[in-house]
Amino acid sequence: MGIPYEPRGRTYEAADCWGLFRLFQRDVRGIILPSYVDELEDCEFHRRVFAPLVRVEKQHSWIEVDRPEFGDGILMRVGREESHVGAYIGNGQMLHSEGPHPSQIERMSDMRWRDRITGYFRYCPC
Template sequence: MTKTVSDFVGIPYVPHGREYAGADCWGILFLYYRDVLGTPVPAYSAEMEAREFCNRSIGLLVDEEREKHWQQVDTPDVGDCVLMRAGRHDSHVGVFLGQGRMLHSEGPDPSVIERIADMRWRNRISGFYRLNQ
């Protein structure tokens, strides 16, 4: 069965989660890429758990992986990764859905669709990234 965007809204926030029963921000991107785009991306759950989900440590993982697997783009397309800061570090991601919207999950709240231009997000966006294939 093909998944639609609405299938991703309301997924409970679970740190390191990679399932519809619970997912963190990367888990939402992981599920979307797998089930909508048909493109596998690394789960990174073990790496994130080992780093104890500290924003600084996760930021370092993001930097390492971004250089290996992702290309920054000026204008995002549907499915591109939205990279955001939490505090001073890049440590939060969402999926760009087009029309200025993104899908993401930021604990403890379940996954939602929000506008990237909203006050809460517009100054936190570090960039848009496309998976190298």
């Protein structure tokens, strides 16, 4: 918690939502995920650019589940796009990073998030 937000950030010094999720998966679960920094490098960061990358990752390495377990991904809609991801940490809580705020733990039932969650995804090295 408390990692500063930065678009395309992929380190503990600064991370966006995918960067934080990627760090969590690597350091807590031993799962190595692509960074997608190159895909975002040549364009100004915008959710419309990030959303297709979320869809690609969702199709390749993740299976949708009805109820999350520790470490599962939580995909959320911001505006009309599925463009925000967090990690389920148990007890109805998620770890996520959304600018300009630093990474934090929030309840998924919080009014701000409960209607924006579009699915739960579990890593599957299938």
